[in-house]
Amino acid sequence: MIKNEIDKIHLVSEALTGRNSNGLPKFNKAKYRLLKRLSELVQYESGFKVTRDYLCDHLQVDTRNLHVTLTPLIESQLIEFDTARTDEKLKKGEVKVVINPNYCWAFSNRLTREKAVEDWYSLRDLSETSKTDITLSPKFKETFSLFEK
DSSP states (O other), rough: OOEEEEEHHHHHHHTTTGGGGSSOOOSSHHHHHHHHHHHOOOOBBTTEEEEEEHHHHHHTOOGGGGGHHHHHHEEETSEEEEEETTTSOOTTEEEEEEEOOOTTEOOOOSSSSHHHHHHHHHHHHHHHHHHHOOGGSSHHHHHHHHOOO
16 A cells, blocks of 8 residues: 655645745645656555656656656655666666655555655755755644644
C-alpha cells in the first residue's frame, strides 16, 4: 500500500501562497502534476526503476526532454534521478527515480517512513532545502495537521 501525501501537500501549499513573498505556491501545479505521475510508478519505499522509454511514455515526454522535464523536481530536491551514467548498478536504458519520502511512501521491511524522511534530509543541506521544500515550514506542519482531522 502506498501512502501518497502529494494531494494534501499541494492543497496546503495553495492555502499558504499568501505567505510567500511572490504570492506563488512553493509546490506549484506543474511540480504537483509531475510528482503525481511519478508517484504512480512507486514500487518499493519511495522509488522505482524502469526503462527510460517506459518513463517517457508514462510522462508523455520525448526521450530527449526527460531530464529537462524532471529538472524542477530535482532542483527542488523532491526527487533523485539516476541513469546508467550516474549509477553503475543500472543497465543502459534504465532509470531510477526516488521521491522524497515525505511526499510518497510504499511499505518497506527495511526501514520506516519516518527514518527514511530523516535520512533524506540528513543527506542534504537542510538550510538550503528548507528554502524550497514547503513541508519543512512550521506553518505548513500546523496547517497540514488540520487536514489530517
